[in-house]
Amino acid sequence: xxxxxxxxxxxxxxxxxxxxxxxxxxxxxxxxxxxxxxxxxxxxxxxxxxxxxxxxxxxxxxxxxxxxxxxxxxxxxxxxxxxxxxxxxxxxxxxxxxxxxxxxxxxxxxxxxxxxxxxxxxx
Amino acid sequence: xxxxxxxxxxxxxxxxxxxxxxxxxxxxxxxxxxxxxxxxxxxxxxxxxxxxxxxxxxxxxxxxxxxxxxxxxxxxxxxxxxxxxxxxxxxxxxxxxxxxxxxxxxx
Numbered sequence: 001x002x003x004x005x006x007x008x009x010x011x012x013x014x015x016x017x018x019x020x021x022x023x024x025x026x027x028x029x030x031x032x033x034x035x036x037x038x039x040x041x042x043x044x045x046x047x048x049x050x051x052x053x054x055x056x057x058x059x060x061x062x063x064x065x066x067x068x069x070x071x072x073x074x075x076x077x078x079x080x081x082x083x084x085x086x087x088x089x090x091x092x093x094x095x096x097x098x099x100x101x102x103x104x105x106x107x108x109x110x111x112x113x114x115x116x117x118x119x120x121x122x123x
Numbered sequence: 124x125x126x127x128x129x130x131x132x133x134x135x136x137x138x139x140x141x142x143x144x145x146x147x148x149x150x151x152x153x154x155x156x157x158x159x160x161x162x163x164x165x166x167x168x169x170x171x172x173x174x175x176x177x178x179x180x181x182x183x184x185x186x187x188x189x190x191x192x193x194x195x196x197x198x199x200x201x202x203x204x205x206x207x208x209x210x211x212x213x214x215x216x217x218x219x220x221x222x223x224x225x226x227x228x229x230x
Contacts, residue, residue: 035219044209045158045209045224046221047218047219047220047221059218061217095166105213106154109156109171109211110156110219111167111171112165116165
């Protein structure tokens with residue numbers, strides 16, 4: 001079955017960067033987008049961006065432009081999300097999730113999701 | 124920016140019907156996706172591509188969408204339905220947009 005397995009928890013100082021990985025299996029890595037969504041403690045879901053692993057093309061939410069880098073390594077079917085210049089309010093669980101190329105963006109859904117990676121930013 | 128508005132909480136007795144709304148400007152022209160998130164777990168899709176239910180989601184779950192309001196309706200609510208529910212649409216300016224989430228409490 002399709003699975004997305006994320007890297008473990010991280011603790012970072014303000015101003016640092018964090019890189020989270022998302023290892024995929026059970027489908028062709030280059031047949032679907034990988035999205036990144038975060039959830040601050042006790043808060044809702046916030047879409048950050050997506051990457052096309054086949055082309056490397058990305059779309060990024062306005063509030064993360066300039067700080068968010070998304071990449072993919074087809075040889076290990078793994079996507080990566082790097083967030084720079086971290087602030088305490090970047091403390092959140094970061095999720096990766098898949099959407100299919102075959103479904104137009106206007107109709108697309110995120111499924112499945114990884115288990116989440118907790119990133120804590122604290123001095 | 125496109126905003127989706129959900130009530131923070133909905134409470135319902137077991138066996139009754141829960142209706143969770145999601146408001147947005149002309150949301151009836153968009154596809155609305157619903158996610159269920161139980162404590163400590165990642166979200167899962169409850170309703171996709173207009174009103175389809177993914178496998179594993181009971182027939183008790185259904186979606187509707189018209190005008191400025193979309194809704195997730197859960198009939199014959201069970202204790203296991205207690206979760207946070209999020210609506211999501213795609214917007215040409217903001218890409219994937221989530222509502223603020225609704226906590227469903229089964230009394």
